[in-house]
Each structure stands twice: as structure tokens, then as C-alpha cells.
Amino acid sequence: MSTTTAPAGRPSTTLTRLAALGRAELTLLGRNRNNLFIAAAMPLLMIFLLRSSLKGVDEATLGISLGAATLIGGTGMVLLLVVYMSLTSSLVARREELVLKRLRTGEATDPEILAGAALPATAIALAQCAILTVAGFTLLDIDAPARPDLLLLGLAAAIALLAGLAAVTTTITRTVESAGLTTLPLFLVSSFGSGLFVPRDALPDLAADLAQLLPLSGVMEFVRAGWLGTAHAGSLLTAALNTVAWGVLTGWAVRHWFRWEPRR
DSSP, rough: OOOOOOOOTOOOOOHHHHHHHHHHHHHHHOOOOOHHHHHHHHHHHHHHHHHHHTTOOOOOSSOOOOHHHHHHHHHHIIIIIIIIIIIHHHHHHHHHHHHHHTTTTSSSHHHHHHHHHHHHHHHHHHHHHHHHHHHHHHHHHHOOEEEEEEEEHHHHHHHHHHHHHHHGGGGGGOOSSHHHTTTTHHHHHHHHHHEEEEOOGSSHHHHHHHHHTTTTHHHHHHHHHHHHGGGGOOOOOHHHHHHHHHHHHHHHHHHOOSSSSSOO
């Protein structure tokens, strides 16, 4: 799986190396049509599940409309499942197959290899968010995003943070089969504390304050502000501090703990 060599006569750059790594990963992904079908169907499934789970909750308790809560929660769920959980499994598989070790012998730097590995998950997550957006317009009667800039910022920050957290989680994940267990804690605390299954407005005051410290709480606040406007979101300064703090901590952890070879 040699992916980092530039065409003859052309100098290798970060962009060309990322493009080569991304193409290789997308080729492998394209061979699995079952995964592609699941990826296309997942956004509609998220809408069905979230809408069903929130249907009996009063909108005054939610703090936002049922449709908005479904769309924002669905976005977070897609990012968690596609970027965090699937990328954790993918990185562990590549590590166990010695693919990561071989890639380090080429010209690509360590950050480029990790970024290249995350490109397919990023592409799928963004495509699913686009499907969710269309579904929001047609099925949930949602207006266009109030602040597209904040929405894009939130999505980009969430993808970067979750990709880093996936790399960190591989340090405690020995096999692909065990990834379902090692990724479960972040999935659960984010689902119920960062505004996915249960909007933070519906949490008791103390729980809502503690939930602001969770890894995805900051980026999801930007997603919420992007869809509904800043008047319907919490403090973006607090959200930014949360995102930066977790980004720095995650980057440090990846640099010091990420393993490129299987543990023997």
C-alpha cells in the first residue's frame, strides 16, 4: 500500500501526500458496498430514532423545537459514529496489519498519515450531514442555518477533535473487535451530556454545568448556534475554550501515546 510517492519529476508536498493517502483509503472504502449503503441510510435512521425518542418530551423542556433537537442531535450522532467510532476501528485494523508501520517508511509525516486515514471518514460524515440538512428541510420543517459560518466551524472542529480522540482511543484498543467497548464511554457521555439524545436545556442545572466540560459540548454549541443563531445557544466563548482545551490535550495525547505497531 504505497501511497506517498509523488509523480516522477514532481516534488512531494503535504497536499500531494494527503491526496495519495486519501485516494488509497477511499479505494478500500469503495470496495465495501454494504458500508456505503449503511452510510447513506444512517442519517434517515438517526432522524427516525431521535424523533421517536424525543416525541414525548415537551418542547418547553427541550428549549428548542423537536425538529431542531432532532437535526442537531442527529448531526452529533453521525459525527460520533462515522468519525470517532469507525475511525478507531480503522486505525486499529491498519496498525494490526502493519499498514501504519509501512507508511512511516515513506515521505509522509506522522500527522499526514493520520490525516490521510481520517479523510474517508470525514468525507462520509460531511455527506451524511448534507443528507441530514436536506431531510431537515423536507421532513422536519427546519429553516436554513442562521449562521452557516458557525455551523461549518463547528463541523470542522468536531471532525478534527473526534479524529484525534479516535487516535487516542486506539492506545487502549488491542483489536478491532474490542473497539466497540473502548469507544462506548465517550459515545454514552456525549450522547446524554453534549446535547445529542438529550438537549442540555433539559438537564438539571448542575448536570448542565458539568456537561459543559465534556469533549463534544463546545463543538456542538457551535453547531447549534449555526443552525438556530447565537440567541438560542450558550456562551460561544465557553464553547471555544472547551474546544481549544480538548484539542490541545488530545494533540498532546496523540503525540505521546499513539502506537504505530501492534503490542506483542
